[in-house]
Amino acid sequence: MATRGGRSRSGRKADQEFVSEAEEILERMREDYADLDDQRAAGGEVEPDLINRLFRSAHSLKALAGMFGLESIQDLAHHLEDILDGLRLGRVSLDSPLIGLIDEAIHTFANLLESVGDEEALAAFNEPVEDLANRIEASAKEASAGGELQSLEIDDALLRALTEYEEHRLRENIQRGRHIMLVVSTFEIMSFDEGLSELSDSIREFGEVISTLPAPGETPESQIRFSLLVASDLNVAELTEAFDFPDAEVESVREGGLAVEAIAEPSASEPAPQAPLASEQESLRSISETVRVDIHKLDELMILVGEFVIQRASIGEIAARLLAQPQNAKIGAELSKIHKSFDRKLKGIQSAVLEVRMVPMRQVFDKVSRVVRSLRRDLQKDVRLEVSGADTELDKLIVEELVDPLMHIVRNSIDHGIESVEERLAAGKAAQGCTKISAFQRGNHVVISVSDDGKGIDRAALLARAESLGLVSADTELSDRETLNLIFVPGLSTQVGVSETSGRGVGMDVVRENVAALGGAVEVESIPDRGTTISMTLPITLAIIQSLIVSVGEHRFAIPINAVHETLLIDTSEIQRSEGRKILNLRGDALLLRSLAEEFELGVSESSEKQFAVIVGLGEQRIGLLVDSLEGQQDTVIKPIQGPVKNMRGFSGATELGDQDAVLVVDIASLLEDALSRKESA
Amino acid sequence: MSAVRPSSDEVREWDDLARSASDRGDSAESFDEIHQLLCFEIAGAPYAVPVERVREIVRMRPVTPVPRTPEVVRGVISLRGEMIELIDLRRRLDLGSIEPSRRTRIIVVKTDDDEVVGLLVDAVREVLRVSDEAIQSATGSDTGAVSELCTFRDEFVSIIELDRLLALDA
Numbered sequence: 001m002a003t004r005g006g007r008s009r010s011g012r013k014a015d016q017e018f019v020s021e022a023e024e025i026l027e028r029m030r031e032d033y034a035d036l037d038d039q040r041a042a043g044g045e046v047e048p049d050l051i052n053r054l055f056r057s058a059h060s061l062k063a064l065a066g067m068f069g070l071e072s073i074q075d076l077a078h079h080l081e082d083i084l085d086g087l088r089l090g091r092v093s094l095d096s097p098l099i100g101l102i103d104e105a106i107h108t109f110a111n112l113l114e115s116v117g118d119e120e121a122l123a124a125f126n127e128p129v130e131d132l133a134n135r136i137e138a139s140a141k142e143a144s145a146g147g148e149l150q151s152l153e154i155d156d157a158l159l160r161a162l163t164e165y166e167e168h169r170l171r172e173n174i175q176r177g178r179h180i181m182l183v184v185s186t187f188e189i190m191s192f193d194e195g196l197s198e199l200s201d202s203i204r205e206f207g208e209v210i211s212t213l214p215a216p217g218e219t220p221e222s223q224i225r226f227s228l229l230v231a232s233d234l235n236v237a238e239l240t241e242a243f244d245f246p247d248a249e250v251e252s253v254r255e256g257g258l259a260v261e262a263i264a265e266p267s268a269s270e271p272a273p274q275a276p277l278a279s280e281q282e283s284l285r286s287i288s289e290t291v292r293v294d295i296h297k298l299d300e301l302m303i304l305v306g307e308f309v310i311q312r313a314s315i316g317e318i319a320a321r322l323l324a325q326p327q328n329a330k331i332g333a334e335l336s337k338i339h340k341s342f343d344r345k346l347k348g349i350q351s352a353v354l355e356v357r358m359v360p361m362r363q364v365f366d367k368v369s370r371v372v373r374s375l376r377r378d379l380q381k382d383v384r385l386e387v388s389g390a391d392t393e394l395d396k397l398i399v400e401e402l403v404d405p406l407m408h409i410v411r412n413s414i415d416h417g418i419e420s421v422e423e424r425l426a427a428g429k430a431a432q433g434c435t436k437i438s439a440f441q442r443g444n445h446v447v448i449s450v451s452d453d454g455k456g457i458d459r460a461a462l463l464a465r466a467e468s469l470g471l472v473s474a475d476t477e478l479s480d481r482e483t484l485n486l487i488f489v490p491g492l493s494t495q496v497g498v499s500e501t502s503g504r505g506v507g508m509d510v511v512r513e514n515v516a517a518l519g520g521a522v523e524v525e526s527i528p529d530r531g532t533t534i535s536m537t538l539p540i541t542l543a544i545i546q547s548l549i550v551s552v553g554e555h556r557f558a559i560p561i562n563a564v565h566e567t568l569l570i571d572t573s574e575i576q577r578s579e580g581r582k583i584l585n586l587r588g589d590a591l592l593l594r595s596l597a598e599e600f601e602l603g604v605s606e607s608s609e610k611q612f613a614v615i616v617g618l619g620e621q622r623i624g625l626l627v628d629s630l631e632g633q634q635d636t637v638i639k640p641i642q643g644p645v646k647n648m649r650g651f652s653g654a655t656e657l658g659d660q661d662a663v664l665v666v667d668i669a670s671l672l673e674d675a676l677s678r679k680e681s682a
Numbered sequence: 683m684s685a686v687r688p689s690s691d692e693v694r695e696w697d698d699l700a701r702s703a704s705d706r707g708d709s710a711e712s713f714d715e716i717h718q719l720l721c722f723e724i725a726g727a728p729y730a731v732p733v734e735r736v737r738e739i740v741r742m743r744p745v746t747p748v749p750r751t752p753e754v755v756r757g758v759i760s761l762r763g764e765m766i767e768l769i770d771l772r773r774r775l776d777l778g779s780i781e782p783s784r785r786t787r788i789i790v791v792k793t794d795d796d797e798v799v800g801l802l803v804d805a806v807r808e809v810l811r812v813s814d815e816a817i818q819s820a821t822g823s824d825t826g827a828v829s830e831l832c833t834f835r836d837e838f839v840s841i842i843e844l845d846r847l848l849a850l851d852a
Contacts, residue, residue, distance in 0.1 A: 307763060555747070600749030641758055642797035643767025644848040645751050654746070654758050654765040662746040662760040 015117040018068045021292070022061060022113055029057045029106050031366055037103075040094055045176070048088070048169060048208075054102070055084040061109070072122065072129045073112050079136045080105045090168035098139050101132070108132060158229070158253070166211045166229075173208060173231035179256035181236055184215050184227040185248035192224050200228065202243045207232025229253070295396055298357055305346075305353050306637030310656060312346055313634060315339050357397070358540075361439045361448070362390040364403055368410055368437060375414050382432045383418050389439035394446050398518050398538055402448070405511040409450045409534050410435060412508075417454030417532050427529060429453065445520075445562065445618075446540055451533035457526040459483050484524050485677065488512045519560065519652055521618040521669040537619045547636040547655065547665065550614060550627040552596045553604030556663050557627075558636055558655055563668040565615040565622065567630060572609050584613060584624055591615065594675050595626040596666075600650065604628075616668050623675050625666075638665050650674075696739045699809045715814040719832065721839055722789065722803040725777045728839040729803075730810060730832065735844055737790045737798055739806055742782045759788065759800055766790065768800040774847060775825050780804070794845055810834050817841070 032054045039046045062077035083102060086092035108129060115121035162170065174180065183203060187195040200209050208231045215227040232239055236252045319339050322332030365387050372385045394402075418424075418433035425431055435452045459480070466472040466486050478486075490509040512522045520538035539545070539562055547558035548567070568586075575593060576583045582593035593613060597604045613624040636655040641648065652667035699720070719730035720739075745757040745768055756768040768788060773779055785805035790798050810832070817832045820840070829843040 303763070555749075602749060637763075639763065639765045641748075641765045641767060642793075643755075643799040644769070644793065645748075645755055645767055648748060648751060650750065651748070654760070656760045656763055656765075661744055662758045662765055664746060664748060664758065 015068075018064065018070070019113050019116050022064060022073075022109075024292070025057050025061050025064070026106065026109055026113065029054060029061075029109075031362075032057070033102060033106060034366070034369070036099075040099070046094055048172075051084060051088045055081065055088050058084055070112075070116065070122075072125060073109065076105060076108060076112075076129050076133060079133045083136060088168070089164055090172060098136070101136050101139065104132060105136070161213055162211055162229075169208065169210045170229070170231070173210065174254065177256050178207070178231040178233055179235045179239075179252065180254040181230045181232065181239065182227045182251050182253055183230050183239075183245075183248050184225060184251070185245065186223050186225045189222055189224050192226070196226060199245055199248060202245060203228065203230055203232075203239075206234055206239060206242050293356075295357075298353070298396075301353055302357070303637065305350055306635075308346055309350065309635040310637070312339070312343060315342070354395075357395050358393040359396045359399055360390060361392050361394060361399065361446075364399055364406060365390045365437060365439075367403060368406060371407060372410065372414065372435070375411065379415060381414055381418055382421055383414050384432055384434045386434060386436040387438070388436070392439040392441055392446055394538065394540060398540075401514060401518055402536075402538070405514050405536065406437070406448065406450070408508075408511055410437065413450055413452040413454065413532065413534075417452040417456075419455050423455070427455075441540070442537075445537050447535055447537050447619075449533055449535035451531060453531040456528040456530060456532055457484060457487065457524070459528075462486050482677065484526055487524060488522070516667065516669045517652075519667070519669065521621075521672070523619050523621075535619065545636060545638065546633050548614065549631040549634055549657065549663065550596070550612070550625075551629050551631055552600075552602055552627050555600075555602055555604075556631065556657070557596065558634070558657075558663050558665045559614060559616065559625070560638075560665065560668065561633060563616045563618055565617055568613045568615065568624075569610055570613050572611060582626070586615070586624075591622060591624050592675055593624040593626055594671065597626075599625075599671065599674075616672070618669055618672060621672050621676060623672055625671070636663075636665070696736070699739075699806070702808070717810075717812050717814070717817070717832075719810045719812060719839070719841065720789065721807040721810050721834075722787070723805045723807055724772055724775060724803055726804075728807065728834075728837060729771075729828075729842055730839045731789070731791060731801075731842050731844060733809055735791045737792055740788045740790065740800075742786045742788065742802075756802055761790065761800075764798070766798055766800050768802055769848070770802045771842075772802070772804070775827060791844060793848055799848060810839065 032050055036046060036050050036054065039050070058077050058081040062074055062081055065071075065074035065077055080102065083092060083098050087094070087098075092098055108125075112122065112125055112129070115125065159167065170180070183199070185195075185199055196212065200212070203209055210229040210231055212226055212228050215225040230239070233256070234242055235256065236250050240250045315335070316339050319332055319336040322328040322335060325332070369385055369387065372383070375381075376383055413435045414433075418435065419427070419429075421431045424433060433452065433454060435450065437448070437450050439446060439448045441447075463472065463478070463483060463486070466489065467474055469491060471486070471489055472478065487508045488511075490507065508522075515522050515536050515538065518538055520536055523535050523537070524532065525535075526532040539560070546561040548561050548564055550557055550559060570584065574584065576585065578590075582595070584591045584593050591613075596602070608628065611626050611628065612630050613626055614630075615622060615624050617623070634657060636657075638653040638655050640653050641651070649670055650667055651664045653665050654662045655665055657663045718733040720733050720736050721728050721730045723729070740761065743759055743761075745759055747757040748755060748767075754770055754774045756770040756773075759766050759768050770779060782802075783804075787803055787806045788800040789803055789806065790800050793799055812832050812834060816834065817830050820828050820831050823829065827842055827847040828840040829846070830841040831838045832841055833839075
C-alpha cells in the first residue's frame with residue numbers, strides 16, 4: 001500500500017513537472033507562431049530564426065514527452081517537427097495550408113496538457129490527435145511534390161560544405177536578388193571566437209550570415225582564417241564601405257539581381273537528409289542553459305539578502321563607534337575596511353538577485369493581445385491593438401499582480417472607449433479604432449499606459465451617477481480632474497448597462513487598490529471625442545528599496561526613496577496658507593504641504609522654527625511632507641503587516657531597523673490622493 | 683518564511699508548558715473529547731485560547747504604534763523580521779491598560795486567514811486539558827470576545843473566541 005501511494009505521488013509530481021515545462025515551451029510556440037502569422041500576413045519575408053525557434057520548440061516538446069512516456073504528445077510533436085523542418089529547409093512553402101495545421105497542433109497540445117495525469121481524458125484525445133497527424137502527413141506529401149535542382153552558379157566546393165539548411169538559405173537569398181559574398185578574415189587563435197562573433201554581428205546589420213567556414217590559405221601558426229558566406233542587399237564595394245573591419249577581405253561569389261529565373265528546391269524524392277547535427281546540439285543546449293526556479297525560492301533568497309543588508313548596517317555602526325574611541329580606533333579602521341568590501345559584494349549579490357526576478361512585460365502584453373483578439377470578436381468592434389515597450393522589465397511579482405488590472409483597463413477601453421463603426425464614421429474618425437499599450441521606464445519606475453482614440457469619458461454621465469448615489473451633492477463644483485477621478489470611486493461606472501465584458505464587481509476602484517498595494521499610482525486623462533489614457537506608475541522592484549528615515553516627535557517613519565524628489569529645510573515663517581492649507585512657494589510653484597504629525601494624528605506640536613519638507617511625488621503629482629528631522633537613508637525590506645486591521649491607510653507595510661525595531665513605511669500614493677482630493681479645509 | 687526557527691527561551695517556555703500539561707495526564711483520558719487550552723491572566727482573572735491556535739509565546743519587546751488605528755491595536759512588533767500587529771487584550775476586554783511588567787507576555791496566535799497576530803496579556807499560566815463536560819456557554823459577553831467558560835480547579839476560565847475577538851472594525 002505504502003509503496004503504491006508513494007509511486008502515485010511521485011507520478012503526480014512528475015506529471016506536474018512535465019506540464020509546467022511543456023507549458024513553457026508551448027507558450028513560446030504560441031508567441032512565435034503569432035509572430036510568424038503576422039509576418040506572413042504582412043506579406044514580407046519571414047524571419048528564418050522564427051521558424052528555427054518553432055522547430056526547436058517542437059523538437060524539445062517531443063523529447064520531453066518521450067522522457068515522460070506520453071506517446072500521444074510525442075507523436076504529434078514529431079509530426080509538427082516534420083512540417084517545421086520542411087519549412088525551415090524550404091521544402092514546404094509558407095503559403096501552404098500546412099501553416100494552419102501548426103496553429104491547430106498548438107491548440108491540441110494545450111488540450112492534451114490539461115488532461116495529463118488523467119488517463120481516460122487523455123485516451124479521449126487519441127482519435128483527434130491521430131486524425132490531425134494524418135492530415136499533416138497527407139498535406140506534407142502534397143506540399144513537397146515537384147521541384148527540381150538547378151545550378152546556383154556557385155562553386156561546387158563551396159556548395160558541398162553547406163548543410164541542407166544553409167543551402168536553403170542561400171537559395172532563398174539568391175531568389176530575393178541579394179548579393180552573395182565571402183568575407184574572409186584572419187584571427188588570433190587565442191581569441192578567434194570573440195573576433196568572429198564581433199565580425200558576424202557587424203555583418204548582420206547589413207545582411208545575413210549564411211555560413212561560417214574555415215578558410216584555406218597560408219597563415220602563421222597562431223592564427224586562423226575564416227570565411228563567412230554572406231547575403232546582403234549591398235554589393236561588395238558597399239558592404240566593405242559599410243562595415244568597419246579593415247582586416248577583412250570581401251569577395252563576390254554571385255552578383256545580385258534576379259538572374260536565375262526558377263531556382264527550384266530539391267525534390268522530395270531524394271532521400272531526406274538528417275537534420276544538421278549542429279542545430280540538434282544547439283536545441284539541447286538551449287534547454288540546459290536555463291533553470292526553472294519557483295518564485296517563492298527567489299522570495300526566500302531575497303529575504304535573506306534583505307536581512308544581510310540590515311545586518312551590514314549594524315556592522316557599519318559598530319565600526320563607526322569603534323573608530324570614535326581612541327583606544328579602539330585601529331580595530332575600528334580594520335572593521336570599517338572589511339565592512340566596505342562586504343558592502344560592495346553585498347551590493348553585487350543584491351543586484352544579481354534583483355535581476356533574476358526581472359521579467360519583460362512581453363508575457364503580460366501577449367496575454368492581453370490574446371484577450372483582445374477574442375474581445376474584438378465578441379463585441380464586434382473593429383479595434384487595432386498597438387503594443388510598445390514589451391521589453392521593459394519589471395519584478396516578476398509585480399508583473400503577475402499587474403495582469404488583472406491591465407486586462408481590466410484594456411477591456412474598458414475596447415468595450416466603453418472605442419465607439420461602434422457607425423459612431424466613429426459619424427464623428428469623422430477612421431472606422432477602425434485603436435488601443436495602444438505601452439511600457440517605459442522612468443527612473444525607478446515603470447509607466448504602463450493604455451490609451452485609445454475613442455469617445456473619452458462622459459463627464460456628465462459620471463457626475464449624474466455620482467449625484468444619484470449621493471457621493472457628490474449637486475451644488476459642489478468639481479475640477480475636471482476631480483470629476484475624472486470619480487471613476488475610481490467604488491460602484492461608479494458610466495455605462496448604465498454593465499456589459500458582460502467589463503463585468504460587474506471589479507471596477508477601477510479595484511484597479512487602483514491593486515496598483516496601490518504594489519506601491520504605484522493610477523492616473524487618468526481623457527479628452528472628449530479624442531480618447532482616454534490611463535497610466536499606471538509602478539516601482540521596478542518591491543524587494544529591497546532605499547528609504548529615507550524621518551522622525552516626527554518620537555515617531556520614525558520610512559519613506560521610499562524612489563518617491564522622494566528632494567528635501568528642503570524650511571523656516572516655518574515661509575509657510576503660507578490658503579483655506580487653511582499649507583502652501584510653500586517652491587521656485588514659483590505652489591506646493592501643497594502636509595504635516596505628518598497632523599496627517600497621522602500623532603499629537604505632537606510643531607514648536608520648532610525649522611522643519612524639513614520632503615517633496616514626494618508619483619507620476620505628475622507632488623506634495624511636501626513636513627517632518628521634524630531626517631535620519632538618513634537605509635536599505636529596507638518592506639514587509640506586510642500581519643493582523644486583523646487590514647486597512648491601515650497611509651502605510652504600505654513595515655520594515656525592521658536595527659534590533660527588533662519596526663518602522664512603518666509611508667504609502668505615498670495614498671497620502672497624495674488624500675491630500676490632493678481633500679475638498680474641505682484641513 | 684513561516685517556519686518556526688530554533689528555540690529561543692521563549693519557544694522553550696511554550697514547549698515546557700505543553701509538555702507539563704501532557705505529563706500531568708489529568709484524569710481526562712476516559713472522556714471522548716479533550717481540549718487543550720492555553721491559560722493566561724488578565725486583571726487577575728484566568729482566560730484561555732485553544733492551543734492549536736497558538737504559534738508561540740514571546741516576551742514584551744519594542745512596539746511601534748500605528749497611527750489612525752483603533753485603540754486596542756497597541757502597534758506593530760517585529761518578530762524575526764515578520765511584522766505583526768499587537769492587540770492589547772486588556773483594552774479589548776474593556777479592562778483598562780497597565781504598564782508592561784516582567785510577567786507580561788505576547789501570545790502569537792494564528793488568524794483564520796493564515797496570518798498571525800500578537801495578543802498582549804498580563805501573564806501566561808499553563809496549558810489546561812479539559813473535557814467537553816467542563817465547558818459551558820458563557821453567561822453573556824459585553825465585549826463579544828468570550829463565548830464559553832470552563833471549570834478548572836474550582837475556577838471559571840473564560841474561553842476567548844478568537845475569530846470574534848479579532849473582528850475589529852477599523
